[in-house]
Amino acid sequence: MTQFMKPTLVAAALLGLTNACQNASAAEGYEINGQFKNVPVGTTLHLSELTSSQFVERGTAKTDAQGKFTFKGTLPVAAAVYQLKVDEPNQVLLVLDNKSRVTLAGDAKSLPATYSVKGSKDSELMQQLTRHLTASKVQMEALGKRYNAAGQAGQTDSLPAIEKRFYVVQGRSAARTRSLIRREATSVAAGFATLSFVNPDEDFAFADSIAAVQRKAQPGSPFTQALTERLEPLRATAIGTNAPEINLATPGGTPLSLKSLRGKYVLVDFWASWCGPCRQENPNVVKAYNQFKDKGKGFTVYSVSLDDDKDRWTKAIAADGLLWPNHVSDLKKWQNAAASAYGVQAIPQSFLLDPTGKIIAKNLRGEALQAKLAEVLK
Template identity: 55%
Template sequence: MMHKMKSLLYLGALLGMANACNKNTTPTTGGTDGAGYQLSGQLQNAPAGTKVYLAELGETQFVSRDTATTDEKGQFKFTGSLPEAGLYQVKTSDQNQALVVLSNGSRVELSGDANQLPTTYTVKGSPDSELLKTITRTLESSQRQMQQVMPRLEQRYTQAAQAGRQDSMQAIQRQAEALQSQGQREVARLVRQNPNSVVSAFVLSSVLNPDDNFTLADSVATQLKASQPNSRYTKSLVARLEPLRATAIGTTAPEISLAAPDGKNLPLTSLRGKYVLIDFWASWCGPCRRENPNVVKAYNKYKGKGFEIYGVSFDQDRAKWLKAIEADGLIWKHVSDLKGWESAAGQTYGIKSIPASILLDPQGRIIGKNLRGEALEAKLASVLK
């Protein structure tokens, strides 16, 4: 239903992968001297001999690092030496896992019910691990709310769409977006309070959308480059932000010069002197097509007041592209190189999902991103007085 719902997929980076993505490798154990880490735990409902697995979060999956067994009291212990602080998963099964942060010198204590570990575990001795737990619980709560409410909103949205009630569709969309943003705002607040944590770096590069949180992410990256310059999480966040820097609010939008429907190249800079909405979309993109009526409404209202739209299509089929333009009444400027996700403009602007949009002032500076419906109209009303 909603274009922003895709950002919930970031939740999988922290929760879904923790439950499912495990790579079987030969367990390895580091040194056990005082400079290394120690993770001790006590699990309820864990008979003596229960296996406990420790896995490190790699780039795309968890990699097995060690295995321990519980004693008659449900206690277990991992010790070792690490090259740097990292995110780790402790689990008794794929359904029963907890996330912690380990680093040399850390003494982490974990406890919980072996049969309900995700919802019962507590962790002490590691501020980073406690932060990770708080963020995980926040995201889990947000996800549960979405799962409970979204089916009803989806049904109402479909009914409104079938009846052609645009106002109702927009109201339902605002409800869903507000619900989704609650959890994200709380996570952003926690990150803002912990700018030197590797957890914050991971969350900003893999869980929250760094494009929507660029100022916060850039600030955290700056502090981490000073405090932990060699951390893989610092490097990952810095690399994630680099392509976004060119399209940050206040910067001059990079040039786009692709073919219009008539076959002639139409440079973005040819529209200087007007407020321009760069609209990334495609004929095959359902959320894009559902958003088009809102864009048409804004265009019809402000096209005579110094406003233009520069549509960049991620289509590959020319006929389908042109048919969608006509069917949806998109009577503004259009370009495409018909390369789909390999679009040169999409690569330049770092577009990972559509619909996506960027609003430029008459000098070509970026003044807004991903404005939809009433938000777009409100922004245009404020600048086109």
């Protein structure tokens, strides 16, 4: 349930709110009125703008004896993400412009779980998403702890069921997220939420459809631009497209093309001997290979290694029992030509191809891989 990430600067996904309900007659400038429970009188609240690399404070307000507070003023840009913070665990993110009129309430000691926002359909959408995703995260973290505990206790027979449940929860969470975003597809919040909460590797078609709506409805939004830029490198390996060709050398030095395996279902599997999560996933791939290699039209694996040491690569193949003959690499680690063509930024990463070479699934793990193969290899 983990990946080894390519070293890079990755921005954290943020929860955001945006005000779409505006008073046309209001004077230029934003206003936030709120009341928090369990906050001492005189507590300083901070409002900070998210710039390209950090939060920059734009204002402060103090709570009164009833926990009430007001922020008002003029913002430096048309619309941006702002953080309203009590302390590190208790903060919310807003998208504000100079016509925003937002009302907040909540418990200052558990703000993310209790806050409410009024005056904006976008904000209500983001509140629903926040609570839904928080609940899903709690479920998945609990399943992750159960999985680790079972593994440490040697209860390996229970691991597949826990893993299966994890993916069920993950799938339902993704479906609910898509449903909520789709309701307000033209809003700024929908663009932000798609960028932040949708995995484009798994939901490319959905993310691309929202990006198309956003380019018409919100052409000036920074989220629209960022979402478009995020999706473009993934277009070549989206589900339903023909897989890019690969032609790299085997350990023996002979070129082996991906196209030569047409006629079978093929798992293009990016891995490396130095990648712990890859080595942990290898037994699942071996199990799937042994179970399905002779069924239907047949199944095989085309393993692309991101190693830079041939000896370590070949020893890992033997140690992990990777019995299929299709092992290739150019021994250039992250500069691997195939990884570049497929936009690989983390491993393990895999692409399941049908007999014509079309991508039909991505990043299937454990029971999910076996279930998909059982479905197509009837």
